[in-house]
Amino acid sequence: MIEQQQTYRVGDAVVTRIPELLLHDFKTTGLIPDWQPEAAEPQTAWMVPGCLDEACTHVVVSTHSWLVRTPGHTIIVDTAVGNGKTRAIPAFDHLQEPYLQRLAAAGVTPDMVDCVLLTHLHSDHVGWNTRIADGRWVPTFPNARYVMARLEQERLAGIMEKDGPDAPKTAFYADSVLPVIQAGQASFLEPEGGEPLEGFTFYPTPGHSTNHMSIGLRSGDGYGFFAGDVMHHPIQIYRPEWSSVFSEAPERGRTSRDWALNHMADTNALVFSSHFPGSSAGRVARTEIGFGWTFA
Numbered sequence: 062m063i064e065q066q067q068t069y070r071v072g073d074a075v076v077t078r079i080p081e082l083l084l085h086d087f088k089t090t091g092l093i094p095d096w097q098p099e100a101a102e103p104q105t106a107w108m109v110p111g112c113l114d115e116a117c118t119h120v121v122v123s124t125h126s127w128l129v130r131t132p133g134h135t136i137i138v139d140t141a142v143g144n145g146k147t148r149a150i151p152a153f154d155h156l157q158e159p160y161l162q163r164l165a166a167a168g169v170t171p172d173m174v175d176c177v178l179l180t181h182l183h184s185d186h187v188g189w190n191t192r193i194a195d196g197r198w199v200p201t202f203p204n205a206r207y208v209m210a211r212l213e214q215e216r217l218a219g220i221m222e223k224d225g226p227d228a229p230k231t232a233f234y235a236d237s238v239l240p241v242i243q244a245g246q247a248s249f250l251e252p253e254g255g256e257p258l259e260g261f262t263f264y265p266t267p268g269h270s271t272n273h274m275s276i277g278l279r280s281g282d283g284y285g286f287f288a289g290d291v292m293h294h295p296i297q298i299y300r301p302e303w304s305s306v307f308s309e310a311p312e313r314g315r316t317s318r319d320w321a322l323n324h325m326a327d328t329n330a331l332v333f334s335s336h337f338p339g340s341s342a343g344r345v346a347r348t349e350i351g352f353g354w355t356f357a
């Protein structure tokens with residue numbers, strides 16, 4: 062069944078989440094090694110059961126894309142895990158999810174998408190870049206320009222050259238990024254970020270990955286912020302010192318998280334997260350003890 066999809070307005074832009082997976086089997090400390098039940102306890106009243114299970118031992122994690130429609134463009138921010146891909150993480154291996162049907166339910170077919178914006182190149186953010194056709198991986202969105210950080214692409218290309226295309230670290234690059242480049246549809250961002258599409262600004266927020274970027278969307282009076290993997294779970298708004306296990310450089314990631322939290326609060330941004338469960342969207346506000354989160 063394809064459920065009703067919630068939409069958000071950011072100025073003239075309309076933002077819709079395209080869901081993929083909702084994972085319930087991540088242990089709290091499996092996602093965030095520093096997680097301490099006592100320190101999380103003040104937030105459990107609202108986190109259970111949507112973000113944390115009743116026993117407070119497992120977190121809920123979503124994978125999804127954000128569809129953004131502006132008067133001139135149809136954009137996808139991050140492309141989740143994808144179907145039919147060989148992945149070391151069992152929950153991501155050979156998925157068969159009705160992602161494209163969910164996109165269709167939002168009124169969009171793949172040929173309508175003219176831009177794909179990628180916060181970073183990890184397997185759970187680039188999967189629907191491609192789909193299988195006649196035994197080959199081809200761009201899912203044939204008319205789209207795929208925007209990605211040059212440094213991340215170069216790093217992965219280097220690893221693939223050394224380890225080969227089937228190595229667990231680079232299989233996703235070989236099947237989900239390289240075909241887009243070979244099709245001439247990739248466009249690369251320099252490390253300082255920039256505005257590859259009017260209204261969309263990439264801000265470097267490294268740490269989770271080499272050249273991870275978060276994306277601000279300015280439209281009319283509205284401001285939206287696609288945080289990417291600066292955070293994986295809402296608890297990190299209250300405990301920004303807690304890094305996820307997936308962070309490549311936790312110290313840099315912490316600095317980026319602090320910057321992003323201040324930026325989101327200062328701009329009163331409508332925040333579109335990469336992995337929060339529930340609606341995955343909300344706002345960050347300052348509190349007496351730091352920052353707080355409200356789902357939208």
Ligand SMILES: [Zn+2]
Pocket residue numbers: 183185186290335336
């Ligand atoms: Zn991720």
